[in-house]
Amino acid sequence: MYKISDELAANGIKRIEGFPVEGFVRGEGPNNPALMLVGEAPGENEVETGIPFTGRAGKELMASLASIGLSREDVYITSAVRSRPYKWGQKKQRNGEVVERKYNRAPTKKEIIAHAPILDTEIRDIHPPIIVTLGNVGLQRLVGPQAKVTQLHGVLMETPVLMWNEEAQAFEASENNYHIFPTFHPASVFYNPPVRALKEGDWRRLGDLLHSKK
Numbered sequence: 005m006y007k008i009s010d011e012l013a014a015n016g017i018k019r020i021e022g023f024p025v026e027g028f029v030r031g032e033g034p035n036n037p038a039l040m041l042v043g044e045a046p047g048e049n050e051v052e053t054g055i056p057f058t059g060r061a062g063k064e065l066m067a068s069l070a071s072i073g074l075s076r077e078d079v080y081i082t083s084a085v086r087s088r089p090y091k092w093g094q095k096k097q098r099n100g101e102v103v104e105r106k107y108n109r110a111p112t113k114k115e116i117i118a119h120a121p122i123l124d125t126e127i128r129d130i131h132p133p134i135i136v137t138l139g140n141v142g143l144q145r146l147v148g149p150q151a152k153v154t155q156l157h158g159v160l161m162e163t164p165v166l167m168w169n170e171e172a173q174a175f176e177a178s179e180n181n182y183h184i185f186p187t188f189h190p191a192s193v194f195y196n197p198p199v200r201a202l203k204e205g206d207w208r209r210l211g212d213l214l215h216s217k218k
């Protein structure tokens with residue numbers, strides 16, 4: 005199993021202090037995974053279990069992996085941000101009472117920068133054969149804000165990835181190239197059911213790519 009150092013984790017926790025986030029969930033997977041999966045940020049479930057993709061989106065993701073003969077143990081799962089970004093909102097209960105609760109939200113650029121050294125280290129250390137970005141947050145973190153999953157999904161790219169330069173306070177292209185395979189975030193099918201067919205097509209293509217490489 006690959007594990008980021010306690011020092012890097014502590015630094016990540018410190019860098020994100022003061023932002024409306026909670027918990028810290030480490031990436032998880034073997035040293036030589038078949039794929040690296042890059043999501044957005046943990047949600048409520050993941051912060052509770054301490055394991056990435058253990059909620060509803062996780063179930064959907066595990067089904068996609070199974071469809072190409074892989075399981076959680078075969079892949080390294082991480083995300084742009086390792087704490088749960090939340091916002092307060094109101095929820096009306098069945099008895100009509102309104103209660104305040106935390107809702108998931110997308111991470112901000114500052115939060116992504118706070119945890120950029122973690123993802124950069126994981127990518128450098130593991131150097132996965134293919135990085136699968138799940139949704140726009142992971143894709144844009146690695147290839148820039150112009151990239152859109154709706155345009156790029158299902159096609160393997162060979163490209164440098166963006167890594168955070170603390171001195172320059174900027175993202176810069178890596179020296180090495182990586183293989184990036186963008187697809188939709190597994191939760192997107194809950195909000196946008198027509199995406200399911202596109203997502204399943206992407207996973208079929210990814211399975212073909214992996215198996216033709218063997």
Ligand code: URA
Pocket residue numbers: 042043044045046047050055056057058061062083
């Ligand atoms: N979305 C992510 O990006 N990661 C998780 O662990 C759960 C949902």
